[in-house]
Amino acid sequence: MESDNNGPLLHPALHPALPPALPPTLPWPGYRPHPGDAPRDCPLCPRLVAFRAESVARNPLWWNAPVPGFGDPDAWLAVVGLAPGMKGANRTGRPFTGDHAGTLLYQTLAKFGLSNGNYAAASDDGVTLNGVFITNAVRCVPPGNAPASQEKHACRPFLVTHLASLPKLKIVIALGGTAHQSAVKALGGKLPKTPFGHGAIHPLHTGVTIIDSYHCSQLNTNTGRLTPAMFETIFATALSLR
Ligand code: SF4
Numbered sequence: 001m002e003s004d005n006n007g008p009l010l011h012p013a014l015h016p017a018l019p020p021a022l023p024p025t026l027p028w029p030g031y032r033p034h035p036g037d038a039p040r041d042c043p044l045c046p047r048l049v050a051f052r053a054e055s056v057a058r059n060p061l062w063w064n065a066p067v068p069g070f071g072d073p074d075a076w077l078a079v080v081g082l083a084p085g086m087k088g089a090n091r092t093g094r095p096f097t098g099d100h101a102g103t104l105l106y107q108t109l110a111k112f113g114l115s116n117g118n119y120a121a122a123s124d125d126g127v128t129l130n131g132v133f134i135t136n137a138v139r140c141v142p143p144g145n146a147p148a149s150q151e152k153h154a155c156r157p158f159l160v161t162h163l164a165s166l167p168k169l170k171i172v173i174a175l176g177g178t179a180h181q182s183a184v185k186a187l188g189g190k191l192p193k194t195p196f197g198h199g200a201i202h203p204l205h206t207g208v209t210i211i212d213s214y215h216c217s218q219l220n221t222n223t224g225r226l227t228p229a230m231f232e233t234i235f236a237t238a239l240s241l242r
Contacts, residue, residue: 077242085099097125100217
């Protein structure tokens with residue numbers, strides 16, 4: 001804080017010329033509510049509601065709410081993740097935006113011509129998606145990135161609505177086992193017939209095909225479990241099955 005030598009230092013929070021910063025009311029500029037988006041105050045998972053409140057107390061200017069789906073309403077491809085990351089989508093309000101997992105995902109989408117604009121790890125970077133919609137199995141950030149079974153179950157109707165609202169949907173890329181299970185259930189498939197496996201392709205009776213991938217998390221990429229080349233192969237497969 002600087003002094004102009006004309007009086008005592010005034011804390012910025014007390015300065016009449018500086019309005020108080022407010023938490024975001026929209027996840028990104030131009031956001032239009034989607035029928036599959038959970039209400040901002042969704043009360044269905046008490047543990048996650050409490051965790052959201054803790055995050056609000058620590059970082060009141062973050063999004064700290066269920067993260068909406070993001071993408072093209074004419075999408076033929078849906079990408080289903082696990083849940084918002086604490087410092088990623090929970091902070092920025094847009095799926096996979098702002099953390100390591102998002103860097104690889106948005107880089108890969110751009111490489112295959114599935115996005116427009118330059119990803120800048122912020123929900124106001126102006127990126128749009130071409131034929132792709134991104135959503136999650138669970139819409140609120142869970143402690144330890146580990147939603148409980150009842151939380152996955154409670155949030156599934158929102159995933160069902162997201163996927164059902166895409167009339168041109170042909171392919172779902174499921175990132176990790178939880179996303180796989182939620183996507184199979186949301187699309188009316190049978191889990192025993194469709195075990196998760198990286199690169200596995202599961203055509204469902206509904207005409208939608210699920211392709212499994214290891215999650216593009218920092219842990220998986222740092223350990224080499226998932227390389228950028230492996231991830232690109234998943235998207236190349238999706239394009240070949242389009
Ligand atoms: S995880 Fe889904 S169902 Fe649970 S509180 Fe959040 S938005 Fe609601």
